[in-house]
Amino acid sequence: MRIHAAALLYFDAVRRAGSIREAARRLNVASSAVNRQILKLEGEVGAPLFDRFPDGIKLTSAGEALARHVLVVLQDLDRARSDIEGLKGARIGHIAIAAVDGVCGALLPDVLRRLRERTPRVTVSAESMGSLAIPRAVLEGEVDIGIAFALPRHAELRQVAVGRFRLGAIMAPDHPLASRPKVTLSMCFDHPVIMPMGELSIGQLLAPALARLPRNVQPIIRSSSIELMRELAERGIGVSFQTRVGLERHIAEGRLVHVPLDASGPIWSDLGVYVRAGRALPATLDLALHILSEEVRRREAAEQTKGS
Numbered sequence: 001m002r003i004h005a006a007a008l009l010y011f012d013a014v015r016r017a018g019s020i021r022e023a024a025r026r027l028n029v030a031s032s033a034v035n036r037q038i039l040k041l042e043g044e045v046g047a048p049l050f051d052r053f054p055d056g057i058k059l060t061s062a063g064e065a066l067a068r069h070v071l072v073v074l075q076d077l078d079r080a081r082s083d084i085e086g087l088k089g090a091r092i093g094h095i096a097i098a099a100v101d102g103v104c105g106a107l108l109p110d111v112l113r114r115l116r117e118r119t120p121r122v123t124v125s126a127e128s129m130g131s132l133a134i135p136r137a138v139l140e141g142e143v144d145i146g147i148a149f150a151l152p153r154h155a156e157l158r159q160v161a162v163g164r165f166r167l168g169a170i171m172a173p174d175h176p177l178a179s180r181p182k183v184t185l186s187m188c189f190d191h192p193v194i195m196p197m198g199e200l201s202i203g204q205l206l207a208p209a210l211a212r213l214p215r216n217v218q219p220i221i222r223s224s225s226i227e228l229m230r231e232l233a234e235r236g237i238g239v240s241f242q243t244r245v246g247l248e249r250h251i252a253e254g255r256l257v258h259v260p261l262d263a264s265g266p267i268w269s270d271l272g273v274y275v276r277a278g279r280a281l282p283a284t285l286d287l288a289l290h291i292l293s294e295e296v297r298r299r300e301a302a303e304q305t306k307g308s
Contacts, residue, residue: 010037011049012070015063016142019056041066071141071276078282093284097126098137099147100201101226102246103271104128107295108147114291122284130199130224138276144285145292146274149243150201158277161293163300165243167205167267168258172236178257185209185263189217192238198224201269202241209263230256243269244303271296 013023014034024031042049049063059067078093099108104126112124129137131148138146139156151157169183176191177183185206196202210217220238223229229240230247234255241261250256261267273292275281281289 007037007041007044008070008073010034011041011066012074012141014038014050014057015059015067015070016140067140072279075141075276075279092121093282094123094125095145095285095288096143097124097145097147098129098134098143099126100131100134100149101128102242103147104246105227106246106248107299111288111291111295114295115288118287118291119284122288131201132199134274138274141276144275145288147271147292148201148274149269149271150205151270151272151274156277157274158279159272159274160289161273161296163271163296163303164268165245165271165300165303166260167202167241167243167269168260169239170230170233170242170247170256170258171239172234173254173257175236175239175257177239177259180259182260182262185217185261186213186215188239188241189213189215192220193217194221194223194229194232194238194240195219196224196226196229196241197222200224200226205267205269206241209261209267212263243271245271245299 010023010027010033013027014020017023017026020034020038021031024034027034038049045062045066047062048060049066050057051060097108108126112126115122115124127143131151134143134146134148135151135154135157137143146157169177169188171178177187180187195206221229221232223232226242226246230242230250232238233240234250242258244251244258247256247258251258273289273296275285275289
């Protein structure tokens with residue numbers, strides 16, 4: 001349904017690709033054709049939309065303003081296409097999801113199985129990224145849905161669903177702390193510890209408790225990979241920190257133990273499902289969000305049952 005001017009489609013492709021040549025490759029057209037459309041659009045706007053650099057291009061202030069408009073227009077077109085196909089009795093479309101590691105490994109497969117059962121003609125792309133990188137991906141239209149832990153409030157994001165999960169120390173079953181009902185950070189640092197880094201929200205959640213420790217502590221390993229930290233903890237190399245989300249199978253099979261952290265009370269991490277605020281949602285995306293919300297609530301209820 002290319003019912004909008006080619007200039008808008010090409011502009012959006014260049015914005016996403018970061019270069020005219022790469023946008024042309026993705027569009028399967030000549031670079032000169034893309035460049036012509038961008039120059040035409042800049043002429044109509046009356047201002048440059050991109051700053052050109054040897055290694056690529058970057059949106060100008062005018063380009064950022066136009067990008068917000070184009071994103072709304074193209075996402076509304078997706079909704080219209082979905083609605084029209086719905087009138088024909090078909091559910092088609094594509095849903096792009098960005099989620100944190102634990103969600104990709106455990107929660108998301110259950111959601112996608114249910115979605116496939118309901119809408120076999122809908123395609124999905126799912127990528128893993130740190131919580132703090134997910135808002136940008138949603139707001140810039142790179143993905144339709146973001147699933148992230150402990151995001152601060154953002155006026156341009158709408159939280160569709162949220163579940164609270166307790167942060168805990170994860171370790172091998174034979175670790176000296178494994179039999180305790182709860183542990184403190186100080187107790188954990190009496191042993192080798194593996195700490196998060198990069199765009200993982202766990203580091204931010206632990207920061208206040210770390211700042212209150214009466215001694216200087218150092219982890220043996222820092223990593224931005226949830227999977228690596230889990231694997232290291234499972235092999236007995238050190239204690240790491242995660243919620244139960246994504247670890248359910250490892251815990252049930254006795255490969256890992258999750259011991260709740262106590263820092264003058266529990267440390268909670270909110271797992272939220274997000275879309276761009278104000279977006280009119282296609283029927284297929286609305287269905288995916290409904291299934292996601294149900295799964296988050298189910299796992300939150302299971303968490304509360306274990307804690308009671």
